[in-house]
Amino acid sequence: MHTAAVVRTQAGLIEQTLEDIKGLMSLPEVYQRVRALIDDPNSDIxxxxxxxxxxxxxxxAVLKVANSAFFGFAGKIDSLNRAVNMLGIGQLHDLVLATSAIASLQLPNDIMPLxxxxxxxxxxxxxxxxxxxxxxxPKSERLFVIGLLYEIGHLVLYAKHPELAKRAIELSRNxxxxxHTAEQKLFGMHYGEIGAKLMAQWCLPAHFQDIVHYQPTPDLAPEQRRETALLHLVRACAEKYIFGHMSAIEQSVSADIWDILQLNSELLTDTVEKALKAATEMEKLMFN
Known part of the structure; x- marks a missing residue:
């Protein structure tokens, strides 16, 4: 039984983790330096x-990503200067942020290997x-980093509160x-809200925070409804094609997602195949 007092206590533990986040999950100096340059109007490439x-x-990592088929730049990019120029400052920031954030936490292998x-x-x-x-x-290229980071709330749970995370997974299955429903019952918040709070600590744009916060519950999104609905659908696809969940995607998403996105199943299937191929190549580049 999840009494209100127990839920408040567990929510308090997570809130304390988030309050102390700079000590528990600080981003490395290289990211801070990139961020400082972005904030400096006089900085140059x-x-x-x-x-x-x-x-x-x-x-x-930058050279490998710049040479990946996903970005489709012509010719081999063997100079760091050219790679940064081709990727652009926005995508460089996203790459540094995502790799820094995910690498900064150690995940328990019995929940999910890194x-x-x-x-x-x-x-x-x-x-x-x-x-x-x-x-x-609009700005579809910046949604790449949200796709990389929308599970960051689970990173915090898995790395800092693994027993709570396991209880939520067990409750969800039982x-x-x-x-996210099981997490809400146990903690009074779900991974989307935790991720949004963490993004706020990193001073990421407010619309990034909103999309991540409401991705598990897109019907509640006050703004950015299409982007939030898109991430909601993407997560269902990732659970099916990466984790091997047996449920049909239609059973794992809100009913109005298709109308909001104006997306048909044939286009989705075709795009999923392309994404699997591109992601596999990027994974090989980053880990080999």
């Missing part, structure tokens, strides 16, 4: 290249961007209900 070059792992989390996140990011582009949703 050479300064961004210099920051990336100071981190060997990030240098390799490599599995990356596979889920990469597929989500690629599918989000591809669908957003096809649906002509009651045959959505995971």
């Amino acid at each position: 050479d300064q961004f290249v210099e920051v990336v070059a100071s981190d060997p792992n990030l240098t390799v 490599k599995t989390f990356w596979r889920f996140s990469l597929f989500s990011a690629v599918l989000t961007r591809l669908l957003a582009s096809q649906l002509k949703i 009651n045959q209900e959505m995971l």
Whole structure:
């Protein structure tokens, strides 16, 4: 039985984690330097290249991503300067943020190995961007990073409160209900809200926070309804194609998603196939 007092206590634990987040899950210096350059109106591309070059792992990641088929740049990109120029500052920021955030936490293997989390996140990011582009949703390229980070609330739960996370997963399975519903019962909040709070700590745009917050419950989204509905659908696809969930996608999403997005199942199936291929290639680039 989940009494109100127990729920408040567990919510308090998570809130305390989020309040102390800078000590528990601080982003590395390289990200802080990239962010400072973005906020400086007098910064130039050479300064961004210099920051990336100071981190060997990030240098390799940027070059690999720039050469991936997903971005489709012509010719081999063997210079860091050209890679940063081709990706652009916005996508460079997104790449640094996502890789820094996910790498900053250690996941318990019995809940989800880090490599599995990356596979889920990469597929989500690629599918989000591809669908957003096809649906002509503005700034589709920036939705890539939301696709990478919309599960960040689960990262916090898995890494910092694994026993609570396991209880939510067990409750979800036993009651045959959505995971966010079980989390709401146990903690008084779900992973979307936790992720949004974390994004606020990082001073990410308010619409990023809103999309992540309401992605599990798109019917409640006050704004950004199409983007939120898109992420809601993408997560159902990721659960099916990455985790192997047996439920049909139609059974895992809100009924009005299709009308909001004006999307048919044939286009979705075709795009999922493209996303699986592109995400697999990006995974090989990043882990090999």
